[in-house]
Amino acid sequence: MRRQVTAALWRVLLAAGLVCGIGLLPWLTRTDPARTVLKARSADRDPTPEVLDAIRAQLGLDAGPAHLLGRWLGGLARGDAGQSWISGTDVLPGVLQALGVSLLLMAVALAVAVLTAAGVCARTLRLGARRRLGGRRSRGTASAMLAALPEFLLAAVLATVVGVQLGWLPALGWYGPQYTLLPALALGLPAGAVLGRLLDDLLPGAFAEPWALAAAARGLPGRRIARQAVRRCVPALLPNVGLFVVGLTGGAVAVEQIFDIPGLGRATLQAALAQDLPVLQAGTLALVLLAALATGGARLAAHLLAGPALRDGALSTLHRPAPPARGLLPLGLAAVLAAVVACGLPRDPLAVETGARLGPPSPAHPFGTDSLGRDLLARVGHGALDTLLLALTISAAALIAGVLLGLVPRLSGPLADTVNAVPPVLLALLVTAVAGSGTTTPAVAVTAVAWAPLAAHTTALLRQERATLHVLATRGLGAGRWYLLRRELLPAVLPPVLRHALIRLPGVALALASLGFLGLGAQPPSPEWGLLLAENQPYAERAPWAVLAPALVLALLGALAVTAAGGVRRPRRRRHPRTPAAAPVVEETPREPAEAR
Template sequence: MALLRGLLTRLAVLAAVLAAVGLLPWLAARDPALTVLRARYPGREATETALASVRADLGLDAGPLAILRDRFTGLARGDLGTSWVSGEPVSATVLPALGTSLTVMAAAYAVVLAIACAASLPALTRAAEGRPARTGGIAVAGLAALPEFLVAALGVALFAAWLGLLPAYGFTGPEHLVLPALAMGLSGGGVLARLARDAIGAVGREDWVRQWRTAGYRRSRIVRGLVRRALPPLLPQLAIIAVSITGAAVAVETVFAVPGLGRAALAAADAQDLPVLQACLLLLVGLGFTAGLLARLAANRLAVTDTDAPAAPPQTGTRRTALVWIACTATPLLLALAYGLARTGAIAPGDRLAAPAAAHWLGTDELGRDVLARLGQGTLWTVGAAAAACALSYAIALALGLAPRLAHPLAEACNSFPVAIAGILVVVLLGRGQTGAVLAVTAVSWPPLAAHAASLTAQARAAGHREARLALGPSRAWMLRRHTLPLVAGPLASHAGLRLPGMALGIASLGFLGLGAGPDSPEWGASLARSLPYLERAPLAALAPAAAMIAMTLAVMAAVSLPRRRRPRTAKRPAAPRRGVPVPPD
């Protein structure tokens, strides 16, 4: 029943997205007729007669209900419609792009599984022999959390621009598949490897492993049992990684000029070619939904009911190591921020792409502006926008979490939308800008927070002392304010704070794709995209924002893994004896 409810919720959310795309001509800030007129007839003046003719040709004069009816009827027949810009069938553009994207995604998923399997084999061997499995350190966890567009940019810089080992652009042969597959699968493989090692370590501490080893079972048999026991909690993570790969297609295909669905969706959004955009989003989101559904079916089939869920892995590392990581990563960002606030980003054409010197410690960019000053100013742009998105996500999650029956299915369905797809929709609706980037990141950040808030609300309502309070007859508002919110607001705020660096990287990814901050802004993603063409002449202009993103991620990972000091328990002093009460002897 729960599986059917989840499927219906996903289909409803997908239908709502397609309906929103169909209504974009009446909701968007720009008139699509003007965009289509400029694309079809570049030299024609945008008069009211010309625009009315384009609207009639596109069928916009029939009204939104007729557009939605025709669009859904066509999709039910397998007809994707006709492109507004080229006038050709959408299937002629989208289906070849789908084949290309599926090829790249399959290669990326192979990278994910290869990394996870290679990292899990030592953990399986140690667990089968009765030794504790080792987990990755702070560096591995931080690098695994890096976004795909940053890995793609660094891959272009290292393997294409400097070493010349692999091609940077195009998609004509197997050699063009290596860098995109690595960029899309490297971070997901690191995440899955870390989770797999943690799950294997937790299963290896269960009693049945020791009993099998004592009974003389072969190590291969114990390894198969470990895999069978540790796999079910990992299957939902496979679905999440599949969703992230579909979202990464937009950025990675844009960086490497791969003619896939992501690049086609971005181009259609820029041209306001809504039939092509709707088809691309239908396929991309459909792939994410399908991956989530298959993973859930597999998890239900492999679920183990006779044992408890694996316990959370113990924290690794020492407090001193985590503090060293925090100092080494956060201090340069704070110094760059102070330097950027003290300097100006004035344009100096005579100092274009200058090397590092005393006047400009990291050199200058393509307009002669100080790279370090722009980096510090970009910290405010990126982290400030992420803080705004974090606050909005927290407010939405807190409001929805008070209704757990509504929050859980909505969070599960909306969790299948990558940030790039949300950014495309927001850009078509509101136009490019930092405000749209904040809203797009908020749209994909509230689902996990809402699911957590719903769980906290359910726990608060199941508390035993709540029934005693209800017996006194308080109002619902009083119970909400004095009982439920204090138990939900604090832990949810901590969870939202942990997601702040991911939101900052989401803001940077939209800026990198040109969907967020303007190209001249100091925002990290926009600065990285603007500096890539000058990578060989001024590498620090591109590497500085990339290093800032890595440093921010590592700093937060170190802060999260910081072991808490346990305060020593002090013996309570005996209460002073009341007058007339004898003190018992020692």
């Protein structure tokens, strides 16, 4: 009871701190809000000290942060989020309308993600149901490349090909349910590929559990066993499903921009760029509340699915030793990626040839040229130093922080829930609103949130691993906490979390690229990959190679990350014959779950 009260107080303090930070945005920003309001409402008036002082007095900015925060909170209690500094209209109706649009888009995208995840796991489910899995996991190179596709690039391709050239679906606007399909595909396909890879990583362990073996021995249909295997693995993935819900709502800024969707992400981006802080405050608060609901719902669903088993210690581990991945595919992908970077580094990424604008691939320019005649191979190679090395550094830091914080769920759980409320794009907007845009903005924004999914995954796996029979038996025979952590828990948890970190490595690179695409990171003439995509997207129809070159490199990175993750396995350890944890647990009558009967 004391632990629950402490965790609840910590959660309340973090939530209060986040809400206060949102409320103090007009005071924290380094730009003068009075100048923003004057420029928006009366651009022809001179910003004299008297005029600016009058605007500050009207906005209440001179009263101090305490008065500013109190007035904002009091207005929220009355259902008033203030008025827009740009248009002068009430903020709350517009934000609620944008939130409704984003929720509808999120629901359709989540359905697409579930169907995509089912397709990624179909082969593993089929083999597991036929008892032919043999401890192997599918390599999933296609799903890896799909997960590494930038959402904004996929959105641009779908809008151009399916919407404009083929005319199958509307490409721009928001006038009915049919307008949700293309943006939902752009959001749901990469998210579903990531979820499918995480689920595919757990399914072999579920099919090897005693209940599955007993159900197969009794002749139960393979489809019923497969359904129960999915149900067994879902609780460990629910924390990450909550992250996808927030990401598909607040992180869909680029997709909403491309399809001209009046969603919450786009409204928040426009408010941040225009320094319309009341709209930015309301949009951020709406995302925080949505994240709280998604996290609470995921936690409740996990408790309903696996709560009694976690309490009674009736689980077996999902992370069994498996043979290392065979094949030269990871080495081949790494060699191709290294060759592309090595061939591009000796070239000049800033050399302009006006006579070779948008030139196709040729011996002189293997990847073609961009709109200024610059060599794309050189820009992709030099951009790897800005994007790939930064993504590797952020991923390594996120892995270390995620594992360490995941070991202390009472501290990291509320903190991760708070961080999950702010996707990288929104955090970059907040950083931009306070400190301005710069080259460090993407790194700060992505690093601040990249550890949260890994911490949530570590905590979920630890909860299930502590409830396994062999851990309970080892503890009952006198093993201490550190022995269990070092010899039983960490060897079982670290490999799947490391695979998760590798799978998310392209996502980190994509987050950096998305911020560059939105103009919140590196600025021209930097060869950063997101900036390359943003600069060349207007020429996608005339010169598709200008967009495909950085996109294919990102897809190659995704395939390399997932195939390399397939080789991360829990090592086989030879146990002493008298080690209690190695003793088999004999059950009188093996039983399958109630749902399988």
